[in-house]
Amino acid sequence: MEGVGLRNVGSHCSLAEMDDFDLSRLLDKPKLNIERQRSFDERSLSELSIGLARGLDHLDFTYSPGRRSGFDTPASSARNSFEPHPMVAEAWEALRRSLVYFRGQPVGTIAANDHASEEVLNYDQVFVRDFVPSALAFLMNGEPDIVKNFLLKTLYLQGWEKQIDRFKLGEGAMPASFKVLHDPIRKMDTLIADFGESAIGRVAPVDSGFWWIILLRAYTKSTGDLSLAETPECQKGMRLILALCLSEGFDTFPTLLCADGCSMIDRRMGIYGYPIEIQALFFMALRCALAMLKHDAEGKEFVERIVKRLHALSYHMRSYFWLDFQQLNDIYRFKTEEYSHTAVNKFNVMPDSIPEWVFDFMPTRGGYFIGNVSPARMDFRWFALGNFVAILSSLATPEQSAAIMDLVESRWEELVGEMPLKICYPAIESHEWRIVTGCDPKNTRWSYHNGGSWPVLLWLLTAACIKTGRPQIARRAIDLAETRLLKDNWPEYYDGKLGRYVGKQARKLQTWSIAGYLVAKMMLEDPSHLGMISLEEDKQMKPVIKRSSSWTC
Ligand code: GLC
Numbered sequence: 001m002e003g004v005g006l007r008n009v010g011s012h013c014s015l016a017e018m019d020d021f022d023l024s025r026l027l028d029k030p031k032l033n034i035e036r037q038r039s040f041d042e043r044s045l046s047e048l049s050i051g052l053a054r055g056l057d058h059l060d061f062t063y064s065p066g067r068r069s070g071f072d073t074p075a076s077s078a079r080n081s082f083e084p085h086p087m088v089a090e091a092w093e094a095l096r097r098s099l100v101y102f103r104g105q106p107v108g109t110i111a112a113n114d115h116a117s118e119e120v121l122n123y124d125q126v127f128v129r130d131f132v133p134s135a136l137a138f139l140m141n142g143e144p145d146i147v148k149n150f151l152l153k154t155l156y157l158q159g160w161e162k163q164i165d166r167f168k169l170g171e172g173a174m175p176a177s178f179k180v181l182h183d184p185i186r187k188m189d190t191l192i193a194d195f196g197e198s199a200i201g202r203v204a205p206v207d208s209g210f211w212w213i214i215l216l217r218a219y220t221k222s223t224g225d226l227s228l229a230e231t232p233e234c235q236k237g238m239r240l241i242l243a244l245c246l247s248e249g250f251d252t253f254p255t256l257l258c259a260d261g262c263s264m265i266d267r268r269m270g271i272y273g274y275p276i277e278i279q280a281l282f283f284m285a286l287r288c289a290l291a292m293l294k295h296d297a298e299g300k301e302f303v304e305r306i307v308k309r310l311h312a313l314s315y316h317m318r319s320y321f322w323l324d325f326q327q328l329n330d331i332y333r334f335k336t337e338e339y340s341h342t343a344v345n346k347f348n349v350m351p352d353s354i355p356e357w358v359f360d361f362m363p364t365r366g367g368y369f370i371g372n373v374s375p376a377r378m379d380f381r382w383f384a385l386g387n388f389v390a391i392l393s394s395l396a397t398p399e400q401s402a403a404i405m406d407l408v409e410s411r412w413e414e415l416v417g418e419m420p421l422k423i424c425y426p427a428i429e430s431h432e433w434r435i436v437t438g439c440d441p442k443n444t445r446w447s448y449h450n451g452g453s454w455p456v457l458l459w460l461l462t463a464a465c466i467k468t469g470r471p472q473i474a475r476r477a478i479d480l481a482e483t484r485l486l487k488d489n490w491p492e493y494y495d496g497k498l499g500r501y502v503g504k505q506a507r508k509l510q511t512w513s514i515a516g517y518l519v520a521k522m523m524l525e526d527p528s529h530l531g532m533i534s535l536e537e538d539k540q541m542k543p544v545i546k547r548s549s550s551w552t553c
């Protein structure tokens with residue numbers, strides 16, 4: 001990709017060029033000039049939401065500001081009248097130490113800088129998903145170059161021929177991770193990428209391509225530099241990713257069928273089928289691509305397919321994945337073996353398959369998108385990433401977003417406990433653990449992917465809090481993280497029902513734990529940053545049905 005001639009254009013783009021046509025007609029509200037000196041708490045939320053809505057109007061790229069500062073000084077700490085938390089400076093230093101260089105240019109951050117750990121495995125690589133919070137931190141701090149380098153480097157890797165044994169992977173697949181090999185003698189740097197062919201379990205990451213598109217929009221939104229997204233290479237990269245996930249097959253649902261372990265939870269955890277994490281990222285990536293794709297001969301066809309898919313996907317998710325008290329009660333009373341179009345219980349879910357815990361877990365007020373829905377199978381587990389991305393992408397209606405946050409508040413002990421935030425709830429144990437994980441000793445109950453607590457999720461929680469107007473929840477969670485994270489040397493995850501113990505095999509100096517904390521801090525301090533990672537509701541996708549009656553329609 002060295003050959004890509006990128007124009008360095010001014011900050012404001014022509015609206016016609018990047019017409020976010022699903023939103024453009026809807027959000028014609030006056031622009032709010034948010035004073036950055038004021039703390040978020042002083043600002044009214046209606047002000048904030050107007051600002052955000054306008055900021056997203058036409059994807060107009062009035063910056064979600066990143067500022068240039070002295071190289072080592074986080075702009076976010078220099079601006080405040082109050083003293084920043086001492087952890088912020090430490091976190092910046094650790095984040096900079098995690099930078100990975102290719103031919104002298106920073107191109108990403110290493111997953112963990114933990115040299116003490118006996119097994120390096122692949123933690124010395126740049127993971128696409130792990131780099132997202134690092135990228136956001138750099139963008140928020142006015143350092144977009146590394147993000148641009150990363151986007152181009154991964155785009156270049158996408159062009160490789162990818163093979164697992166004798167089987168060739170789809171052209172558009174993005175790597176899970178890559179590594180830079182330095183040859184000191186020949187003074188050469190080379191890249192090696194992993195598309196799943198080396199990964200434990202040999203699963204290709206479905207989330208990487210989606211994160212790539214989401215990050216491209218974040219970069220564009222933050223810098224106002226449209227020229228990168230507009231290059232033929234980036235346009236093609238997007239189309240290739242989309243071709244993979246929009247292809248027609250035997251599907252009867254608009255959701256994306258996935259193998260176990262194809263996302264952040266990258267080992268067998270019973271998330272095969274239609275996992276919420278992937279569906280929410282899919283939805284968000286489709287919306288981001290829609291805003292960035294050119295309506296030229298090649299792009300136009302994709303734009304049309306995206307619009308149709310978004311419509312069907314939002315209907316499906318909002319209707320069938322949504323669970324609240326009323327919905328649960330309806331499922332509990334379901335009849336089974338219904339045939340034909342009049343069926344209420346469309347997927348033939350057996351009420352007996354509802355696990356006991358969910359009846360206690362469900363508050364009277366509140367709700368969430370469940371983990372998975374497929375024929376006769378509902379995975380009732382709560383997953384953090386999918387639910388928060390649903391809020392950020394506006395896959396969740398405003399009512400659903402508020403309900404997700406209501407549930408987080410009323411189930412604080414279970415979901416946050418002493419360390420934000422549970423990756424999923426609850427853990428699976430005993431016989432079920434044996435069957436579902438295949439006896440995975442890393443994923444014992446309340447550990448790692450099985451109900452472990454992951455500090456990286458703090459940034460997603462914070463973003464969702466800001467979007468739904470509940471900064472105080474984010475503050476509470478950040479306060480908790482600040483009591484432990486630095487002292488424990490930024491672990492990858494915590495174990496236990498309350499997240500009190502540093503994870504059994506958790507890496508230290510885990511980069512996304514560090515970056516996630518910084519992003520959470522910077523967003524809370526300057527909520528206008530939210531615009532780079534949030535999309536306003538598209539009124540055209542409003543459900544025609546009421547949430548409580550969705551099962552019967
Ligand atoms: C683990 C996590 C995965 C992460 C990787 C690198 O495999 O499950 O989500 O990307 O570590 O940190």
